[in-house]
Amino acid sequence: MSTTKPLTIATVGCGSRALTYMKLAASRPEQFQIVAAADPIPERVAAAKEISQNPEFRSFDSADALLAEPKLADILIIGTQDNYHYGPAKTALLKDYHLLLEKPATQDLETTEELAAIATERGLKVVLCFVLRYTAVYRKIKEIVDSGRLGDIISLRASEGVGAFHQVHSFVRGHWAKSQESTPMIVAKCSHDMDIIAWIMGEKCKRVSSFGNLTHFHAGNRPEGSPDLCTDGDNEHKKNCPYCALRYLDEDMEGWLKMVYPDPEGIHDKEAVLEWLKNSPWARNPYACDNDVVDHQVVNMEFVNGTTAALTMTAFDQGRSIEIYGTKASLRGGDANKLHFGKDIVIRDHISGEIEEIEIKVPEKGEEGYGHGGGDFGLIDSLYQIITENSDSASLIENSVEGHRIAFAAEASRLSGGTPVNLAD
Numbered sequence: 214m215s216t217t218k219p220l221t222i223a224t225v226g227c228g229s230r231a232l233t234y235m236k237l238a239a240s241r242p243e244q245f246q247i248v249a250a251a252d253p254i255p256e257r258v259a260a261a262k263e264i265s266q267n268p269e270f271r272s273f274d275s276a277d278a279l280l281a282e283p284k285l286a287d288i289l290i291i292g293t294q295d296n297y298h299y300g301p302a303k304t305a306l307l308k309d310y311h312l313l314l315e316k317p318a319t320q321d322l323e324t325t326e327e328l329a330a331i332a333t334e335r336g337l338k339v340v341l342c343f344v345l346r347y348t349a350v351y352r353k354i355k356e357i358v359d360s361g362r363l364g365d366i367i368s369l370r371a372s373e374g375v376g377a378f379h380q381v382h383s384f385v386r387g388h389w390a391k392s393q394e395s396t397p398m399i400v401a402k403c404s405h406d407m408d409i410i411a412w413i414m415g416e417k418c419k420r421v422s423s424f425g426n427l428t429h430f431h432a433g434n435r436p437e438g439s440p441d442l443c444t445d446g447d448n449e450h451k452k453n454c455p456y457c458a459l460r461y462l463d464e465d466m467e468g469w470l471k472m473v474y475p476d477p478e479g480i481h482d483k484e485a486v487l488e489w490l491k492n493s494p495w496a497r498n499p500y501a502c503d504n505d506v507v508d509h510q511v512v513n514m515e516f517v518n519g520t521t522a523a524l525t526m527t528a529f530d531q532g533r534s535i536e537i538y539g540t541k542a543s544l545r546g547g548d549a550n551k552l553h554f555g556k557d558i559v560i561r562d563h564i565s566g567e568i569e570e571i572e573i574k575v576p577e578k579g580e581e582g583y584g585h586g587g588g589d590f591g592l593i594d595s596l597y598q599i600i601t602e603n604s605d606s607a608s609l610i611e612n613s614v615e616g617h618r619i620a621f622a623a624e625a626s627r628l629s630g631g632t633p634v635n636l637a638d
Contacts, residue, residue: 347591363539374530425510
């Protein structure tokens with residue numbers, strides 16, 4: 214029987230991401246004990262308490278209220294909205310909490326680097342939730358690159374298909390629809406991708422240029438006669454509009470609904486859900502919203518050693534893909550490769566022409582660790598060792614801020630019409 218003392222966890226912001234991390238932590242009682250949570254929505258705090266199975270669990274109605282108390286736990290999970298990461302994170306660090314901080318770290322590069330400096334100065338760990346690093350697929354790709362199997366890496370090409378309904382849910386109707394109230398799309402959604410690119414390339418980025426626009430989800434493409442609120446429409450409207458909010462009531466859309474509905478356990482009461490939906494941002498016609506983030510963007514990167522990388526983000530595809538071109542071999546991997554060729558990773562040797570196919574067991578929907586291709590599971594599975602044994606330090610904020618630098622530079626370039634941004638500046 215293990216005598217290891219569990220690390221205690223408190224949480225501010227009990228949305229879907231934080232509840233996922235708490236569930237995974239609670240499944241490891243020998244490593245973690247959940248002791249407190251804060252959220253302005255009581256049902257979410259109640260869900261956190263239920264997950265904790267801790268009779269001494271403490272509930273708070275705000276991050277400020279929780280952080281006004283003497284230090285309550287070893288680790289603070291910060292799952293608040295992007296525009297409310299920095300304040301709670303800085304306060305928590307000054308109270309000597311380790312952090313599990315949802316990405317992106319903050320709304321700008323300066324405050325992200327400030328948190329990294331505070332953590333280093335105080336000997337604390339800030340683990341950014343770059344869960345893709347913890348998926349079996351990307352860990353295998355990183356292992357292959359580091360082994361030298363591909364030779365020297367010359368260039369990389371990656372893509373993220375956000376998924377059209379995901380785009381509408383999160384970036385047209387949802388919390389990340391307006392840059393000033395959250396973060397730009399390339400930061401909010403693609404900081405994952407920028408982190409993976411920086412992690413795999415293993416070099417500092419030198420220059421970035423970027424183009425992108427909001428081309429489809431705006432009033433100019435609104436179908437004639439469509440209602441301001443989808444809930445004012447009928448079945449014909451639902452049938453004709455793939456983004457109709459009435460689709461949230463369908464059984465196969467429960468996952469999206471759970472992310473925003475205040476009572477995660479009450480989603481089967483369709484009448485209550487419909488009444489709530491009518492008065493929520495998620496009832497809006499997606500062509501009649503106040504969104505301003507892009508629905509497609511390309512980013513070009515040049516690294517200090519002369520290598521290059523490119524990322525395409527689009528609302529109109531599904532899943533992530535990556536291609537890496539080395540002096541000995543090339544690699545293709547990710548969702549598109551799996552969909553079209555049935556393999557997670559394919560390597561082609563330049564000299565022999567031999568093709569190596571690699572299949573990786575990825576959790577399926579409903580299995581433990583399903584989220585983000587197993588990345589959610591992998592992150593929490595590693596968290597105890599990261600905090601207690603200094604393992605996997607590459608995921609700490611001071612070692613993984615490079616992807617943030619690239620993402621913020623990409624947005625600066627896009628806003629300037631594609632003018633390259635020198636990261637040394």
